[in-house]
Amino acid sequence: MVSEGLGGRCGGRPGGVIPLRVSDVGRALGLEGLGTEAITGLSVDSRAIRPGDCFVALHGPNQDASRFIPDALAAGAVFAIGGPDSQPGDGVAIVDDPLFALGTFGRLVRDRFTGPVVGITGSAGKTTVKEMLRALVAPHRNAVFPEASHNNFEGVPRTLARMTADTEVCVVELGTNAKGEIGALCAIARPTMGVLTAIGPAHLEGLGSVAGVLDEKLALVRALPEGACLIVNSDDPKLRDARLPGHVDVRWVGLDAAPGVVAPPAERAPRTLPLSDGVVLSHSLATRVLERNLWIAVQIARELGVDDAAIAASGAAIAPAPLRGEVTTRGDTTFVLDCYNANPMSMTEAVRDLATRSGRRAAVLGDMLELGGASDVFHERLGQLVAEVRLDRVLFVGASGTPFRDGYVAAGGAPDALELRPDVASARPAFADVRSGGGTVLLKASRGVALERLLEPEPHDG
Template sequence: MRMLASEAARAAGGRLVGPDVEVSGISIDSRTVAPGELFVPVVAERDGHDFIDDALAAGAAAYLTSEAPQGATAVVVDDNAAALAELGRHARSRFEGPVVGITGSVGKTSVKDMAAAAIGADRPTHASPMSFNNELGVPLTLANCPEDAEAVVVEMGARGKGHIAWLCSLARPTVGVVTSVGAAHTELFGTVEAVAEAKGELVESLDPSGVAVLNADQPLVTAMADRTEADVLTFGRAGGEVRATDVRLDDGLRPRFRLETPSGQTAVALAVCGEHMVDNALAAAAASLAVGVGVDEIAAGLGSAQLSPWRMEVTTLASGAVLINDAYNANPMSMAAALRSLAAVDRPRRVAVLGEMAELGDRTAAEHAAIGALAQELGIEVIPVATAEFGPSPVADDAAAVTALGPVDAETAVLVKASRVAGLETVAEALSKS
């Protein structure tokens, strides 16, 4: 979203030093800053102020700083992170179209990608890149909305009570989607019920003119209908106003189904893999209906939707083996879904290379053991990496996991999955090059 540096200074509660130039967006990474953008240094493990010169050399038109200006055009503020949030809030105030907010224990990034594609089949749509769903990612998404966008899709994550409510104060969603509630981040929240309490802050933020899109197959989610004055539209496999019938998978694990909605029915053929993606597609379809997209456009958008990296990427290797790279993140719900997808692959040998599921607190041992038991029930061999919680003896690292796999041939299917901290995408990368 374009604005003058002076407008950015007013919005951020700062002061302008230097020429009043136009900025065409915001970046917090000096390595990827585009010409004309405003560079916002993040102060974390490394101090982004150290990279202001690099950002200017890459073409940044101006920079924000809580330190003394270093020349060129600067917006001087007291707190960089707070200023970034205010820039996102200001950008939202300039946007007049619908804003779809998405949260949930699993599926929020995939639903975001699918909703952006489905709504995008009807009108220009802007969405959060990758998993930009926190106090940095949400204001960046809002501030980088293109001038021609007519809808925005924003992913929202929660790491504590009040977090989503705060993100909603910036994004002011008109449609709120809750995908699911499960044992994710229970180390931080304590109980699944506390997770539901936090996720429900999204629907509480909606105006009466808005729409809450809720998963009819999950009681903790459907109960959120009592927490909003907005209209409610439900989705689900077992129930819901937006539902799927005649679900089947093709040989590449891509779902096909009949989409049934209050506005009509149509056939949908997804380009993404895994039967659990049907639930994500239903959530995206319901969000699209809520902003006025027709069922035919929804089907077309869902059929072309591509997911963010390392999410159910199914490829056939040169050896003929099937590789499922779902290494971006993991919790008990998503891990179980990925294992069931692996079990659906027509290969005699099915192996899951699994890393830890992080932030489960007191539930860690029980949840990992349950996943180990599910894998055994499904006839899946497990190679745990750096954790003994799944049951089998673990290997030490990624390289050892590749060695432990042994020959990966046309009779083999491999799933790679773990929480983000494990970084198991390196295993998938190594296999893809073998």
């Protein structure tokens, strides 16, 4: 067994992880006298152990997985790493911090890989770009991509540990909640190519300000080797104005044409991205934000050697990930489900995109979390924006309804078009009215609000 939320086996295809021996890992951890058995996989879940695995017993919020080390060894693990409370024994290494040891394992695998490692970061869009890139590259290259949003000190090493001897490309997603985390993750992953998707007020509780966010994300650029390719979203004003280190080869990519920017033709058929020599990528993405993310993924795939014909063929099947711009129609109402996460930048783009649509337009918005002391200001600004674009109906769900309403009213929003509710349960009656009018309804908020539950059947007691 393993504590909830820490599960997962990290080994690659049959043949195993890039070759490591127990003694290699031991020396990297400052331990001597360990065996020379070959390690063929990594797991942080004792239930998923395969013979030859290294088991890293992480300490979770509910329990310490060190107590499952005997189970892992019995299942065939050749080596186990646990914290100070672990029981000593053959094949067991006791360390102060198993999470640090997990990073060490990932770094050892990375040190034995000579192919390109793509690092993707940004305040928004990094997971979407990563998943789009997977669709474009994986059919044509032996590539390793993060599972889910594995973008932290557990997820990045686990991604690296899935590389095998025949891996051609590795992609890592780099997230952060506090200053210094991107740099530390880059020390583990050592990316050879970088992607910056967007900069905005996200995770301000740990990063302090948008300037702090930018500096933290630029740690990826500072970690790149001399002459490395850096793909940057040129449509993002913070990135356009950023002082980028001079040792990298910057490729500006966006939908808005400008000198030095790789952009698609302004005059093009809807939901198409012309590539080259008559090759056109036709897609079904419903928002400009998603189309931009796809265009960025196209440029990364090109840099990785995938030709335009292959990109167009693979890209045609790309659809939004669940709750990340997902579009669903029920009756005469089209719902845009963009409620996996939210910050002021992504919220602004989503609202502006909604405003371009024809017919009735309604928004169900909710709290943007992790904004720290600036939360009220950003929610007030959001209310102002919503008033300015003149939506037909607005329902706000969450604790920040008061500053949102203040901004909305101050900017001339129609009071009878706005309703506030403290949570999803109390918002259900109002939502039923919003959805009954047809047209397009946007649902967007931070993950903790769980706005998608409004589309689920109402729970009943008993």
